[in-house]
Amino acid sequence: MSGGFAERVDAALADPILKLAVERTAGTAEAKRTLAIDAFADFEAARDRAAAIKDHVIANLGGYLERFEANAVAAGAVVHWARTSQEACDIVIGLCKAAGAKSVARSKSMLGEEIGLPHALAEAGITRVETDLAEHIIQLSGERPSHIIWPAMHKTREQVSVLFKANHRDPHTEETIAAMAESARRHLREGMLAADVGICGANFLIADTGAVCTVTNEGNAELSLVPPRMQIVTAGIEKIVPSMGHAVHMLRMLARSATGAPLTQYTTFYTGPKRPGDRDGPEEMHIVLVDNGRTAMREDGLAEMLRCIRCGACMNHCVVFRQIGGHAYGGTYPGPMGAVLTPAIDGLAANRDLPNACTLNGKCQEVCPVRIPLPTLLRGWREKSWREGLEPKATRAGIGLWAWAARRPRLYRTATATALTALRLLGRTGWLSNVPLAGGWTRHRDLPKPAAESFMAQYKKGQRQ
Amino acid sequence: MTARDAILSRLGGTMTPSAIADEAAALLVAPERPPVAMTALEETFAERLALPSVAASYDRIADWSEVPEAVRRYCAANGLPVVLCLPPDPRLTALDWDGVTLHDGAAPDEDAALAIARCGVAETGSLVFETSPEAPMLPNFLALHHLVIVPTLVAHLEDAILPGAQPRAHYWVTGVSGTTDIEGTYVRGAHGPRFLHVIRLATPLKR
Numbered sequence: 001m002s003g004g005f006a007e008r009v010d011a012a013l014a015d016p017i018l019k020l021a022v023e024r025t026a027g028t029a030e031a032k033r034t035l036a037i038d039a040f041a042d043f044e045a046a047r048d049r050a051a052a053i054k055d056h057v058i059a060n061l062g063g064y065l066e067r068f069e070a071n072a073v074a075a076g077a078v079v080h081w082a083r084t085s086q087e088a089c090d091i092v093i094g095l096c097k098a099a100g101a102k103s104v105a106r107s108k109s110m111l112g113e114e115i116g117l118p119h120a121l122a123e124a125g126i127t128r129v130e131t132d133l134a135e136h137i138i139q140l141s142g143e144r145p146s147h148i149i150w151p152a153m154h155k156t157r158e159q160v161s162v163l164f165k166a167n168h169r170d171p172h173t174e175e176t177i178a179a180m181a182e183s184a185r186r187h188l189r190e191g192m193l194a195a196d197v198g199i200c201g202a203n204f205l206i207a208d209t210g211a212v213c214t215v216t217n218e219g220n221a222e223l224s225l226v227p228p229r230m231q232i233v234t235a236g237i238e239k240i241v242p243s244m245g246h247a248v249h250m251l252r253m254l255a256r257s258a259t260g261a262p263l264t265q266y267t268t269f270y271t272g273p274k275r276p277g278d279r280d281g282p283e284e285m286h287i288v289l290v291d292n293g294r295t296a297m298r299e300d301g302l303a304e305m306l307r308c309i310r311c312g313a314c315m316n317h318c319v320v321f322r323q324i325g326g327h328a329y330g331g332t333y334p335g336p337m338g339a340v341l342t343p344a345i346d347g348l349a350a351n352r353d354l355p356n357a358c359t360l361n362g363k364c365q366e367v368c369p370v371r372i373p374l375p376t377l378l379r380g381w382r383e384k385s386w387r388e389g390l391e392p393k394a395t396r397a398g399i400g401l402w403a404w405a406a407r408r409p410r411l412y413r414t415a416t417a418t419a420l421t422a423l424r425l426l427g428r429t430g431w432l433s434n435v436p437l438a439g440g441w442t443r444h445r446d447l448p449k450p451a452a453e454s455f456m457a458q459y460k461k462g463q464r465q
Numbered sequence: 466m467t468a469r470d471a472i473l474s475r476l477g478g479t480m481t482p483s484a485i486a487d488e489a490a491a492l493l494v495a496p497e498r499p500p501v502a503m504t505a506l507e508e509t510f511a512e513r514l515a516l517p518s519v520a521a522s523y524d525r526i527a528d529w530s531e532v533p534e535a536v537r538r539y540c541a542a543n544g545l546p547v548v549l550c551l552p553p554d555p556r557l558t559a560l561d562w563d564g565v566t567l568h569d570g571a572a573p574d575e576d577a578a579l580a581i582a583r584c585g586v587a588e589t590g591s592l593v594f595e596t597s598p599e600a601p602m603l604p605n606f607l608a609l610h611h612l613v614i615v616p617t618l619v620a621h622l623e624d625a626i627l628p629g630a631q632p633r634a635h636y637w638v639t640g641v642s643g644t645t646d647i648e649g650t651y652v653r654g655a656h657g658p659r660f661l662h663v664i665r666l667a668t669p670l671k672r
């Protein structure tokens with residue numbers, strides 16, 4: 001999707017199929033997560049621990065990376081370092097070319113999307129077999145992922161059926177989702193078994209063993225990585241955990257937050273290439289450690305964002321994401337985490353709208369398994385954007401007022417109470433169909449009526465109880 | 466400056482290595498996790514296997530010599546030809562496979578593969594595997610029916626961790642290959658196994 005953020009949002013809001021498709025998958029994910037967390041008695045304490053593990057790693061990241069590198073090398077892997085997405089792509093393409101690779105099997109990796117690997121492979125004339133079912137769908141439709149866990153959540157079964165019939169050698173004849181998945185199974189298996197190189201990301205890098213951990217429901221990572229003679233891992237430097245024990249804790253959090261399962265179906269730790277006598281596995285294993293803005297985030301007040309384990313819970317629970325879907329965000333990462341990450345990776349000037357695509361209702365922070373204060377980080381971007389003069393004049397005046405009032409808490413509370421009362425008066429059925437100055441939003445959608453009291457008022461009450 | 470040096474030069478910490486190690490260890494003390502009663506390992510494991518996200522079938526045998534019969538039983542119940550991909554593990558190759566057609570390299574459209582898990586995990590219903598010359602990995606992902614012998618159980622995932630040097634691959638299987646990528650609808654057998662069958666071996670054999 002092209003155009004500016006406002007145009008993309010307009011297009012998304014006007015698309016009735018999109019809203020339905022997003023609502024179906026995100027709604028199911030929300031319900032499953034709730035069940036899983038209700039069944040886990042100490043989840044709140046577990047979130048504290050998960051955040052503390054990540055903070056510990058981020059604070060000592062240099063040492064942990066060196067330890068990971070030493071252990072991975074001892075196990076026979078080759079470790080490469082990339083400052084930028086360009087450097088990372090150059091390394092991967094160089095390895096593929098050196099191996100004489102004509103085709104690569106790729107197991108879904110958001111980092112691969114972030115660094116533009118699909119594009120780089122196409123430019124190098126290397127056939128790319130996307131093996132995750134959703135990635136396969138969007139490869140066929142020539143789109144980008146619209147969600148970090150369900151990249152094709154914006155597609156309906158009818159749309160998928162048309163794509164498969166046009167592209168699969170032996171497509172489904174029955175119009176069921178099971179038959180479509182079977183068609184993809186037949187089609188992709190050949191590509192996976194014939195690939196020269198398998199490329200994946202990493203959910204975790206284990207410092208004290210040098211292992212790379214991948215997590216999939218489909219088992220496509222293993223089928224993509226075991227048969228080819230070379231395995232290439234591209235991983236963000238923040239993916240480190242100290243040991244397997246720490247990985248276990250993070251895996252418990254990841255599966256429950258993403259899909260509501262106690263553990264994802266296939267969790268694999270790869271340590272170096274094939275060993276003597278092994279019947280399968282790659283001859284070579286390469287690991288590309290990618291910075292691409294992460295050291296800068298650590299230095300510039302965004303260290304907390306490096307805790308992110310890419311579970312997708314924040315977007316599943318975001319009222320804005322549920323209305324506009326992932327593509328409207330315009331970057332690799334959508335939803336609340338994307339609104340924080342994209343300006344850090346691709347620059348604020350081109351993405352200054354993203355931190356504004358947020359109601360600051362705090363839902364994302366409530367569900368984040370590593371307690372990332374997403375609303376606070378988003379507010380940080382808003383302030384920076386304002387300081388750097390990137391906001392249009394009218395907005396600057398508005399934010400100036402807000403900042404002035406926000407620094408005077410009593411006045412701010414009076415003002416928000418007034419605004420809440422006004423909004424409640426406008427709302428008849430619980431949804432607001434017309435709000436002054438918010439026409440861009442309410443033209444296609446109703447705004448949820450605000451809570452009877454502001455969060456601060458409710459919070460204070462809660463504190464007194 | 467190399468990319469490596471450029472990145473690492475910006476990532477220095479202030480803590481000493483021993484302080485880092487202490488903090489890392491402290492972060493593992495008394496982890497929050499689903500409770501598993503040591504007295505109810507078998508029951509808990511069987512319950513987890515029945516969860517919709519795992520959905521494994523379950524059989525129980527008392528001795529390794531009963532493995533071929535358990536396989537025949539499964540094939541018969543599922544209308545499968547009695548053809549099996551068998552890893553070159555002496556605990557399996559030594560058995561009497563009369564009436565079962567065996568091969569040890571998995572075909573791209575393999576029907577059924579048998580494997581031995583090092584252990585099962587009661588917390589999640591996971592099956593724990595490691596690669597070795599006797600335990601190839603690919604058959605367990607190619608076959609439509611994944612049959613797994615489970616000789617021992619542990620309570621939690623932490624108990625399944627291998628200390629020391631790691632094998633090429635260490636993997637936990639907690640269900641079958643599934644996808645919810647089309648309209649969030651769950652479909653089994655996305656790429657790999659559509660069926661998982663656990664054969665719980667109650668008396669472990671000494672190797």
Ligand code: SF4
Nearest residue numbers: 308309311312314368
């Ligand atoms: S920000 Fe938190 S909730 Fe969102 S994807 Fe990252 S870890 Fe998950």
